[in-house]
Amino acid sequence: MTKKLITLLTVLVGIHSFSQTQRLLFGTPVEKINPTHGKIRCATTEYETYLQNEDASRNTAAFEQWIAPKVEAIKTQLLSGKSAATVVTIPVVVHVIHNGDAVGTNENISDARVLSQITVLNQDFRRMVNTNGYNTNAVGADIEVEFCMAQRKPDGTATNGIDRVNLGTASWATESSVEGTLKPNTIWDPTQYFNIWVCAFSTSTSAELYGVLGYAQFPYGSGLSGLSGVTNTATTDGVIIDYRCFGSSQIAPGSYFTDYDLGRTATHEIGHCFGLRHIWGDNSSCTVNTADSAKDYCPDTPAAANENYDCADTYDSCPAATGNDMIENYMDYTNDSCMNIFTLNQKARILAVIQNSPRRNTLPSSQACLAPLSRSEFELFDNLKIYPNPAQEYAIINISSGTDLPDAYQVCNALGQLVVEKTVYNSTDLTIPTSEWESGVYFVKIIKQNSSKTLQLLKK
Numbered sequence: 001m002t003k004k005l006i007t008l009l010t011v012l013v014g015i016h017s018f019s020q021t022q023r024l025l026f027g028t029p030v031e032k033i034n035p036t037h038g039k040i041r042c043a044t045t046e047y048e049t050y051l052q053n054e055d056a057s058r059n060t061a062a063f064e065q066w067i068a069p070k071v072e073a074i075k076t077q078l079l080s081g082k083s084a085a086t087v088v089t090i091p092v093v094v095h096v097i098h099n100g101d102a103v104g105t106n107e108n109i110s111d112a113r114v115l116s117q118i119t120v121l122n123q124d125f126r127r128m129v130n131t132n133g134y135n136t137n138a139v140g141a142d143i144e145v146e147f148c149m150a151q152r153k154p155d156g157t158a159t160n161g162i163d164r165v166n167l168g169t170a171s172w173a174t175e176s177s178v179e180g181t182l183k184p185n186t187i188w189d190p191t192q193y194f195n196i197w198v199c200a201f202s203t204s205t206s207a208e209l210y211g212v213l214g215y216a217q218f219p220y221g222s223g224l225s226g227l228s229g230v231t232n233t234a235t236t237d238g239v240i241i242d243y244r245c246f247g248s249s250q251i252a253p254g255s256y257f258t259d260y261d262l263g264r265t266a267t268h269e270i271g272h273c274f275g276l277r278h279i280w281g282d283n284s285s286c287t288v289n290t291a292d293s294a295k296d297y298c299p300d301t302p303a304a305a306n307e308n309y310d311c312a313d314t315y316d317s318c319p320a321a322t323g324n325d326m327i328e329n330y331m332d333y334t335n336d337s338c339m340n341i342f343t344l345n346q347k348a349r350i351l352a353v354i355q356n357s358p359r360r361n362t363l364p365s366s367q368a369c370l371a372p373l374s375r376s377e378f379e380l381f382d383n384l385k386i387y388p389n390p391a392q393e394y395a396i397i398n399i400s401s402g403t404d405l406p407d408a409y410q411v412c413n414a415l416g417q418l419v420v421e422k423t424v425y426n427s428t429d430l431t432i433p434t435s436e437w438e439s440g441v442y443f444v445k446i447i448k449q450n451s452s453k454t455l456q457l458l459k460k
Helices: 002-021 044-054 061-078 111-126 173-181 228-232 265-274 344-356 375-382
Strands: 089-100 143-150 163-165 193-198 214-216 239-242 385-389 394-399 408-413 420-422 432-433 440-448 449-460
Touching: 044 214, 061 344, 089 111, 089 344, 111 143, 111 265, 143 344, 173 193, 214 265, 239 265, 265 449, 375 440, 375 449, 385 449, 394 440
Parallel strands: 089 143, 089 163, 089 193, 193 239
Antiparallel strands: 214 239, 385 394, 394 432, 408 420, 408 440, 440 449
16 A cells, blocks of 8 residues: 555656646647757647647648648649649748847857758758758659749849848847737738748747747648738748748858757748648657548558658668658658758648648749839839728828829739739729728739839728
8 A cells, every 4th residue: 555655646746747847838748859969850730739729710630631632733743744844933021020249149149050050951852962952862853933032022022032130139039029019010021922030040949939040931822721821920920930940051150059050940831831740740650541531641651650860870760651750851860961862742831831821822923022013113103001900991092292103903812812903094093992891901002113012001
């Protein structure tokens, strides 16, 4: 009896001790922490759980049901050769969030370091020969997606795609500060720019974001029930990464986290933004089916029951299934030097998201990587305003006196669906009736010649 009581007390003490030390991230227990140095390779799963708890319309099963036929259609096109080799270009803005440090110091990383990251992304997504992104695997894929630094700001003026913002904070400790302050105050129109934030996460062991390398916002399905989820996440969409794992030490030497110095954190997180899941499906199941629905929905990534942190050995966490764990896949947790592959099935999934998901499907047609606006175009776009905003019965596109009228405008809802398309003949055409619209966020794209500017409009 005494022995049993002692055993019970030991168990209870152990449970109590565990509960005290259990890390929480976005209110969710963190299980995947690198046992060697305590880094959290990716916080996207915890972030997605948080977003789904905040909005019931954001649902994994519904998203997978929506995306599945689109993925299969792209697979069929790729296999048949009917899909022309078309490279999709994604315009990028990198927001370097700093605390007043000189450029090239600490979190205010140099231009060269930012550009080294874009180089790595293009090497990885294009499977470029003679780079770290090349592989000889039979299922290895050139995703045919490239990234360009924006050449225009949202107002049409020139930029190099690097947006340096002093927010007066040395490091960021909580998700609420990042999601409520950092992102919303710096984001550029997510329908026209792919937003990447680089900052310093807190090094205090008691901080919520301590040890996090980065996280991403998973895509949403167009046409799925509920618009609120798309609207609520429009000011936070993109990826955020700690500066100590952003860029490549081989191209831009500097201070990096050990094992995470070749730019693969960004490759991994952008994979999430374009619909990819971790190769082990964030569960310990080894179930295999045609759709791979128990894991990452990509049958050509062998079944895995858990993440891996290095490539020092061969790992097979699902020995009954075909193939070893694909530790070289960008969607595992291995060191940067281990990674070199996206698969053909992952390619189909990425392209399906880029072609169909809100805010992803408008990026390929964005003009953000074109040269800055001409003087006449700039004069028009520089003075554009929409009022009242928020709108109830109507909204007016306001231009300065003496400025040429725009040629046309389009209005899309937060799902990317076209609501209004109108040619402008006179000033009365600049009044937009809104009384029949549902409440939410809309994007008004105002067009002049070969250029455009998009303004956000809220409908009460």
